[in-house]
Amino acid sequence: RILTSGPMLDGPRPRFPSSVAIASPEDARHAVDDLKARGADFIKLQSLIPREAVLAIAEEAKKQGIAFEGHVPDAVRASEMSEAGMKSFEHLIGIFEGSSTAEDAFLKGPKTEGRFLATYDEVRAASLAALLAKNHTWQCPTLVWERGGNLLDVSDFSGDARVKYVPGPWKKKTWKRFTEEVTQGYGTDDISTRERFIEKELEVVRMLHQAGVPFVAGTDTPAGVHIFPGFSLHEELQRFVAAGFTPLEALQTATLNPARFFGMETQLGTVEEGKLADLVVLSGNPLEDISNTQKIAGVFVNGRYFSHPQIENMLRGVEAAARRRP
Numbered sequence: 244r245i246l247t248s249g250p251m252l253d254g255p256r257p258r259f260p261s262s263v264a265i266a267s268p269e270d271a272r273h274a275v276d277d278l279k280a281r282g283a284d285f286i287k288l289q290s291l292i293p294r295e296a297v298l299a300i301a302e303e304a305k306k307q308g309i310a311f312e313g314h315v316p317d318a319v320r321a322s323e324m325s326e327a328g329m330k331s332f333e334h335l336i337g338i339f340e341g342s343s344t345a346e347d348a349f350l351k352g353p354k355t356e357g358r359f360l361a362t363y364d365e366v367r368a369a370s371l372a373a374l375l376a377k378n379h380t381w382q383c384p385t386l387v388w389e390r391g392g393n394l395l396d397v398s399d400f401s402g403d404a405r406v407k408y409v410p411g412p413w414k415k416k417t418w419k420r421f422t423e424e425v426t427q428g429y430g431t432d433d434i435s436t437r438e439r440f441i442e443k444e445l446e447v448v449r450m451l452h453q454a455g456v457p458f459v460a461g462t463d464t465p466a467g468v469h470i471f472p473g474f475s476l477h478e479e480l481q482r483f484v485a486a487g488f489t490p491l492e493a494l495q496t497a498t499l500n501p502a503r504f505f506g507m508e509t510q511l512g513t514v515e516e517g518k519l520a521d522l523v524v525l526s527g528n529p530l531e532d533i534s535n536t537q538k539i540a541g542v543f544v545n546g547r548y549f550s551h552p553q554i555e556n557m558l559r560g561v562e563a564a565a566r567r568r569p
Contacts, residue, residue, distance in 0.1 A: 254291025268299035331381035342368035386482035391469030
């Protein structure tokens with residue numbers, strides 16, 4: 244079961260070649276209509292869409308009855324997008340801008356995490372949180388990506404056992420490109436500043452959660468060297484707990500909350516008779532320790548049961564495939 248946006252929408256010069264370039268309101272409306280007609284489940288926004296085109300996307304998406312979500316584009320405020328009906332914000336984009344005394348400058352100028360920290364205003368942050376809660380604007384903060392991305396220049400993955408599951412070409416080419424892109428984005432922010440920002444993100448997520456803003460789990464796989472598919476979701480749940488969620492609340496960001504987000508509560512989200520029986524069987528209680536989600540005894544999926552030995556055998560197959568030359 245895959246729910247997809249299809250190609251992302253971005254500005255006239257998209258960051259990713261597969262994205263749809265949007266330069267005008269006319270482009271925006273056409274793209275929304277086209278994706279709706281092609282069966283997209285929602286519209287995904289990237290950061291570089293011009294302001295008037297963003298507003299046209301919001302208007303057309305409402306007209307077509309399709310959700311739009313993703314990055315809060317650079318040219319608009321988080322508050323505007325929440326009021327316009329944007330269903331979710333990804334990566335906390337827009338949150339620090341909207342919590343800053345320099346929000347107007349961030350609409351047109353460069354952003355750094357050091358500037359976010361220096362201009363963060365608790366009153367503005369609380370006001371934004373109240374608005375997001377009122378409008379039920381979901382957040383998918385991808386905290387595991389945020390932490391790893393900010394520490395990439397001081398990280399060493401050579402001893403990480405998960406590296407064996409990563410295909411060789413991905414390590415040699417994609418990892419190198421991602422590392423260069425991410426570290427260039429640091430600007431003048433030193434490691435101390437970035438470490439403080441990681442902690443500030445947890446604080447902000449805690450504040451949003453306490454204000455009643457809803458959350459879902461995500462990891463931005465595979466947009467990073469430090470994101471290992473599958474494993475990273477367990478790490479994300481741990482980051483939620485570090486941000487003040489109870490283990491149950493953290494679990495719900497990956498179970499009940501996504502079902503609510505997509506309007507699929509009658510099919511997914513809880514273990515009940517009549518719902519889809521895709522289940523992970525654990526040998527430890529995650530309500531006592533969220534890291535117990537990694538103690539997987541077996542998995543039920545599509546009516547089949549995979550025992551722990553079978554899963555280990557599948558992982559060995561992934562490892563072997565990763566070693567093969569393309």
